[in-house]
Amino acid sequence: MPCRPSLAPALVIAAQISACAWVDEERFSGAGEDNALELLETYPADGAAAVDPAAQIDLCFSAAIDPRSLGAFDAILVSGLNVFDTEVLVQLFPWRPPGGEGVLGDAPWCPGSVISVRPRSAMRRGAVYRVRLRPLFVGWAGEAVDLTDEAWVELEDGDHATYVEFTVAAEDPDAEPPPDEEQPPAPPITLADLYAEGGPLDRTRGFCSCHRQPYGLARDRLDLSSPEAAFSELVLDQTLRSTGFPRVTPARPSESFLIHKLLRTADGEPLHAVRGSAMPLPGPLPYADLVMIARWIEDGALP
Known part of the structure; x- marks a missing residue:
């Protein structure tokens, strides 16, 4: 069983939230028959x-x-x-x-x-x-x-x-032969794509706006004011958070605290061991946006 997080990383964990309800729980204490x-x-x-x-x-x-x-x-x-x-x-x-x-x-x-x-x-x-x-x-x-x-x-x-x-499936004798040249793979999703028009972090959509305000505790804890600032704090900072993972583990969305913070249980509550409220505060992130963030991480969490 993973150890209880210490107070020092717990303070850093608050970087993901603008309001925090401290709950001192063991990682697996929520299981029941x-x-x-x-x-x-x-x-x-x-x-x-x-x-x-x-x-x-x-x-x-x-x-x-x-x-x-x-x-x-x-x-x-x-x-x-x-x-x-x-x-x-x-x-x-x-x-x-x-x-x-x-x-x-x-x-x-x-x-x-x-x-x-x-x-x-x-x-x-x-x-x-x-x-x-x-x-x-x-x-x-x-x-x-x-x-x-x-x-x-x-x-x-x-x-x-x-x-x-x-x-x-067996070979289909009537199927057309494959093209001589393979289609190139789709380009990886980048953090810049998340900030582009229509993306999850598009300024005009209003998600995570508290993390962009010039002055405020939320931005002090997690700066999403630009792709450059977000990359530094989401990807380069590998501090472990309350679930035992860094904010982003490149290529591994399920092992990224950012995903844990954005998900909710069937009852609309944060995942177990996620400190504070699930984000964004108004309600769940649209599924398509959540998928895009996960695929950005899966593609390597590129800037």
Whole structure:
């Protein structure tokens, strides 16, 4: 269990807020027997066919998951006797559509966190694959996984696991051949993009305006008056905050306090261990803006 934050970093944590209600809690003290994590759905579904060979496998849960609790080998991808190299990560909230590609809707497709299993190379067409996930991770406040659901199978050694088995799409003889030249990847989202017209930090939209006022405690604690000032305080300052993470961990949105501060529980409250109010104060940030911030971090948190 992580140690209780000291008073010194707690004072720095206030940089994210303009009004702070100090709550002295252990990181995982919010877990209770009635708050078990439930596995709600998977993409692809168990037994699915014609799955895109470039797809990632997503498992949607009912609430937020602590990204530190998921081990590198808690989820594995196999086909026959072969185990494949994957990247396993937690989307604290779904900033990618099911399967990793496509268009997101106006609201999250999963109400909690998503465990994503990303094959490091395309899966073989026509082959059958299986993902095995062990329930060794915990919720944001230490909640255990609900193992009473039929999706979880008790193994001979007493442990549990859930499985997602699917078949990758076979070659389509009538399909047009791929272009000779691959399309270049989309350019990364930058902090300047967040400040551009229509972005989350566009001055005309009014979000975080208290952190831009020439004089005031909020700006003294966190200066968002310009992209340069914001980059220095959000990215370059790696002080750990109340959730045990810096404001921004490049490439890892789920391990960034900025995301923790912007999220809310189903009841509209701040995430457990986030000191003070969730931001922005008037109400939740629109989903599209939250996604853009997460993808900026995922792309490397560039200036």
